[in-house]
Amino acid sequence: MMKKTGGMLKLLLSCYRSLPKVIQIGKLDFTFTFVSFAALSVIRTIFFQLLTAYYGWPIRSKMTTDAAASLASIVHSIVLCWLLTEWFWKLGFRAYFPSGKLSDHNSDMKDSAVACLQVCTGYMLFDALWLIGNSYQLNILPLTEFETLVLAHHVLTSFYMISCRVIGAGHISAMILMLTGEISNPLMNGMFVTRFAIQLECCKHSEFIVMLHSLLEPSFAVVYIIFRTTIGPACAIHLAWDVLCTKQGRQNIPLLLSVFWVIMVIGVLVGSGPFIGEAIEMLQDGWKLKYTPDYDYGDRYRIHGGDEL
Numbered sequence: 001m002m003k004k005t006g007g008m009l010k011l012l013l014s015c016y017r018s019l020p021k022v023i024q025i026g027k028l029d030f031t032f033t034f035v036s037f038a039a040l041s042v043i044r045t046i047f048f049q050l051l052t053a054y055y056g057w058p059i060r061s062k063m064t065t066d067a068a069a070s071l072a073s074i075v076h077s078i079v080l081c082w083l084l085t086e087w088f089w090k091l092g093f094r095a096y097f098p099s100g101k102l103s104d105h106n107s108d109m110k111d112s113a114v115a116c117l118q119v120c121t122g123y124m125l126f127d128a129l130w131l132i133g134n135s136y137q138l139n140i141l142p143l144t145e146f147e148t149l150v151l152a153h154h155v156l157t158s159f160y161m162i163s164c165r166v167i168g169a170g171h172i173s174a175m176i177l178m179l180t181g182e183i184s185n186p187l188m189n190g191m192f193v194t195r196f197a198i199q200l201e202c203c204k205h206s207e208f209i210v211m212l213h214s215l216l217e218p219s220f221a222v223v224y225i226i227f228r229t230t231i232g233p234a235c236a237i238h239l240a241w242d243v244l245c246t247k248q249g250r251q252n253i254p255l256l257l258s259v260f261w262v263i264m265v266i267g268v269l270v271g272s273g274p275f276i277g278e279a280i281e282m283l284q285d286g287w288k289l290k291y292t293p294d295y296d297y298g299d300r301y302r303i304h305g306g307d308e309l
Contacts, residue, residue: 008079009086009112016115028165032115036122037129044072044130056202061303063196065134069127070189076123077185083116084179091172098173098242099249099258102165113171117161120178124154140300149271156264163261169252170261173239177265180232187220195291196301204293217289221279228272236265 021029048068051057057064088096090109102110128151135141143151160177164170194213197203204210243249243258253261282290 008082009090012083012115012119013108013112016111016118028162030118030121032118033122033125036119037125040072040076040123040126041130043075044068044126047071057200058303060138062134062138062140062301063200063297063303065130065138067193067196069130069134070192073123073127073189074186076119077182077189080116080119080123081179081182083112083119084175084182087112087116087175088179096172097248098176098239099170099246099252100172101169101252102171103168113175114165116175116178117165117171121158121161124158128154144300153268153271156267160261160264163257167253167257170243173243173261176235176239177268180227180235181268183227184220184223187216187223191216191220191291195295198291198293199295213291214287214289217282217291218287221282224279225276225283228269228276232272233269236269239265 016032019031019035021031023029023031023034045068048064051064051067052059057067087109095104102113105113131147131150132143135143135147161174164174191213194209194216197206197209198213240262243253243261244255249258278290
């Protein structure tokens with residue numbers, strides 16, 4: 001077992017190997033994917049109950065369903081980033097090749113990589129299905145253009161991770177994108193929760209919530225800008241060069257798939273542009289909040305069933 005790694009990766013590996021492989025699609029096992037989906041769904045449900053029953057959030061409001069999903073996302077991001085950091089630490093810089101094969105690793109590294117890919121795929125499934133389900137429950141279908149783009153992102157990201165498993169290579173490229181993409185998510189989703197909390201009667205008088213929100217906005221902005229303008233693009237450029245321009249990359253990954261991967265990565269980076277601009281605005285405003293207690297989120301966030309703000 002992984003003697004040089006911390007407990008989280010060992011725990012992941014133990015859970016992954018002890019789980020019966022009961023959900024097969026073709027030659028790939030997806031049991032751990034659905035376990036990830038189920039675990040996140042339970043966590044999300046617990047958070048929803050805490051928000052509504054204990055803290056007094058409105059039951060029929062997109063503010064509450066989004067907040068519950070964001071809290072579950074925070075748990076997922078922290079766990080996944082921890083696991084990925086441990087995995088890359090054990091891999092080492094010299095073995096970092098985005099186009100590398102799964103078979104290049106020992107069984108521990110291989111299985112833990114596949115487990116991480118399945119954990120993240122399970123999150124994509126979780127977020128997509130709950131987004132659609134909550135919109136149906138609140139009678140706010142069809143989805144907005146942004147929500148449709150979120151679903152498209154989840155589908156394409158899942159395709160990327162699954163295709164790595166199909167060809168048995170490229171998992172390192174997917175995992176570094178997962179790490180650089182998820183690293184700002186705890187702060188972002190924390191901000192998503194507090195921006196709603198400061199509008200609700202149950203929470204808006206809490207000095208702690210107001211202070212927390214005022215700290216999360218600039219903190220998220222700094223981390224997001226750093227990773228989306230420097231570290232993320234640098235990893236993407238190296239990834240593109242490795243899968244398209246090196247002998248190993250061309251041997252391990254079909255050319256058309258490599259091109260599609262690179263196009264997807266470019267799409268995500270370009271799609272980050274408006275959010276980078278928003279993050280810059282948050283910092284330019286100093287301590288002036290973008291998401292204030294009277295910020296208008298539109299009709300989709302109205303409260304149903306008689307609950308009051």
